[in-house]
Amino acid sequence: EGVYGNYGWGGAGQAAPVGASGLVCFDTKGHKNLEFGTVPGVDVISDVYALNVFGDEAWAYYYTDFPLVRIAPDRTVTVWATDTSGARAFAIGNGTVLFFGGYRNQTACRALRLNKNQATFDRNVSLALTDGGDLSKANVFGRGHVLHVIAGDTWYQFSTSSLR
Numbered sequence: 001e002g003v004y005g006n007y008g009w010g011g012a013g014q015a016a017p018v019g020a021s022g023l024v025c026f027d028t029k030g031h032k033n034l035e036f037g038t039v040p041g042v043d044v045i046s047d048v049y050a051l052n053v054f055g056d057e058a059w060a061y062y063y064t065d066f067p068l069v070r071i072a073p074d075r076t077v078t079v080w081a082t083d084t085s086g087a088r089a090f091a092i093g094n095g096t097v098l099f100f101g102g103y104r105n106q107t108a109c110r111a112l113r114l115n116k117n118q119a120t121f122d123r124n125v126s127l128a129l130t131d132g133g134d135l136s137k138a139n140v141f142g143r144g145h146v147l148h149v150i151a152g153d154t155w156y157q158f159s160t161s162s163l164r
Helices: none
Strands: 025-026 030-037 045-056 057-064 068-071 077-080 091-092 096-100 110-114 119-124 137-141 147-149 154-158
Touching: 045 091, 057 091, 091 119, 091 147, 091 154, 096 137
Parallel strands: 091 137
Antiparallel strands: 025 030, 045 057, 057 068, 068 077, 091 096, 096 110, 110 119, 137 147, 147 154
């Protein structure tokens, strides 16, 4: 969240904010290992709404255009345009991305298929807590192909592989 700076960062003669690129990877000693750069045809990162890091890959979904980007181990960046805005988590696997949340519905869940440069709508998915609890108050995050939902003392998992 250091994209635009704060308290004078990035002003004339000042150092740029550490997170000015919107996405930075640090090594175990705190040194910058990777900094996200500009991608032709895609707006710069203003705010990363959801991040999914697993293995040697990082996937990000960010404001303002809400593309889905994959940063491969060789640092190659692949971009998919989406028609989904405001999601707060996603799981990715088997050519499918499962987005959770959105501006209009905080608990909406949408599956999109990854094509060449576009993630196209496949279907809506209904998620509900087994105890009938309020899903909008749960902590939801994606790691790899699994969407994790932590509600109170209960940990739920939903895999994209169940969408076949």
